[in-house]
Amino acid sequence: MQIVGINIGPAAAPSGLPLVRVVFEGEGGESVAVEMARGEHADGALGAIDRAKALLVQTATFEMPVNGNDVSDGSAERDDIHSGESSIYTFEYRDGDQARQVPPAEMPSFEAARAEAIRCAIDMLVDLEPGADDLTGWLLRVRDQAGNELCAIDVAEAQAARQANENTPL
The missing domain is CATH 3.30.70 (Alpha-Beta Plaits)
Known part of the structure; x- marks a missing residue:
């Protein structure tokens, strides 16, 4: 995705916890949003962007559970697919x-x-x-x-x- 814009703004978790949302906008109309707890980016907007990029790298390499459960609501059990x-x-x-x-x-x-x-x-x-x-x-x-x-x-x-x-x- 070729990034053509980045937007940063407030968001809230379902629990009400205040979050910061970083949205990376692509030239084809696609976008990726990363929400993170406030305070994790002490360097302001640039710090938030750097932290969001790091989270995306970590997410891109994250392996999904192999038990077939739907994890969209976060309530499914997770199988560890790493062998240590x-x-x-x-x-x-x-x-x-x-x-x-x-x-x-x-x-x-x-x-x-x-x-x-x-x-x-x-x-x-x-x-x-x-x-x-x-x-x-x-x-x-x-x-x-x-x-x-x-x-x-x-x-x-x-x-x-x-x-x-x-x-x-x-």
Whole structure:
């Protein structure tokens, strides 16, 4: 989804708890809303946006229950589909000459974390401008819980993965 707008405003949980809603609007009319408790983003609007992005990354890698129960109302029992092999990973994004980390996310395996990093790096290619941005070096790094770098996805690898995805029939 190509983001064309972001809106931030108040919301309320069914319990009445005040929330902050961040809505990412796409160019095709689609949108994604993230609601979070107030106070989780001490840095104002930019902090709320960063936290919402982190929650989306975590949600995108979340596996659903395998018992077939409807979880739409939040009352269904949940089966744990992880075999205890999941780990905590931190994604570090290149932002110009700086790096930004999103809050750590639990992933079922390093392979899943690396696949997510590649997908995110492909999305980052859209924002790079030849001649204006440095198209060399890393775009995204994956770190383990101790902060050790496990892999780095560079521009060339992201471009190759995008090309491979475009050539894969649906």
